[in-house]
Amino acid sequence: MNYAGSIALGLLLSLTTLGSAVAAEPAAYTLVLQNHRYQPTELHIPADTRVKLEVINKDPSPEEFESNDFPAEKIIMPKSSATLFVGPLKAGRYHFYGDFHQPTAQGTLIVE
């Protein structure tokens, strides 16, 4: 009975950790969009760590933060900000862009 109880408790615990993937709040990083350009154009984040990325759009038009190198696809409305969760990524360079202004909105995540 005790044994079964501890299994049930273990299951319950693993379910709750699964339910809230964010046990500890990941470190936050910020990107700013202005004149359809990312600032900074190279953002350094730690390897093998999940991070919270806030993208602030200071432009009067919407933008879509997107990458083909890591999973990210989020529309950032004009004069507002949005957060998304990225990683954990292996060390390396990961390109990202603004889908709505590709000629200028380009940047790289430097994961180290």
Next chain:
Amino acid sequence: MWAIALLVFREVLEAALIVSVVAAATRGVRRRGWFIGGGIGLGVLGALLVAAFAGAIAQSLSGVGQELFNAAVLLAAVVMIGWHVIWMSSHGRELTQHMKAVGSAVRTGASSLTMLLAVVALAVLREGSEIVLFLTGMLAGGADGLYQGLALGLLGGALVGFALYFGLLRIPIRHFFSATNGMLVLLAAGLASSAARYLVQADVLPAWGNQVWDSSWLLSDGSLAGSILHILVGYEARPAGIQLVFYATAVLVLVSGMRLLGHDGKSSPRHAEPAAKALTGSAS
């Protein structure tokens, strides 16, 4: 103009491929033109609404409203495609036989058609709302060649859709509905996998391995072939583990649904098979 055309093209392409597979899958069904046209029309209306409320959606649910909305739309499409293919697996054989006998114009279950209308509407809504947001931004910025770009992108995406549709029509009628049903299953599995990606981005689900493999050297997600395969079979160059789980679950549920519930009890599959064979033999 070309940058606008390219973006519109990529968004239209996604919706057009889904519409083409649905159009092929409803071949020979009476009034399906109305259903598909209605689906596209509703989708455009929905896209305008979603774009108008994009700000509110983004702010909702503590900032993950956009991801949850996208995931919900994708999963709803998965359920509706599932409904249709399971329904089709019990009626598809009759449909094939009817088509062989009378050529076309088969009455089909309205509920299944309505499901596919909704699938078309959801696909157009999702991609269309991005186009609307993009264009409003461009209008505000006073971009050159906005309408030419829009027209070119729409035309290009529609052309690829038509090419796929007429390509599919070349499949022999004997294998036609198994082929389109198979395509619908893979399409639905790909949508389920995309839904999982949004849920990971929102931190609602764990990734279970961020990159299970990396085939971007072979076929990148950003390439034309990569994005076409992404829509049709859910290809991803760097999938997360949870995406594979969603993909496999969708395939398993739909295929076993087709196997278990597909035969509507009028005849057992063992008896139905030779009967169908006999009919096909006599018809050809």
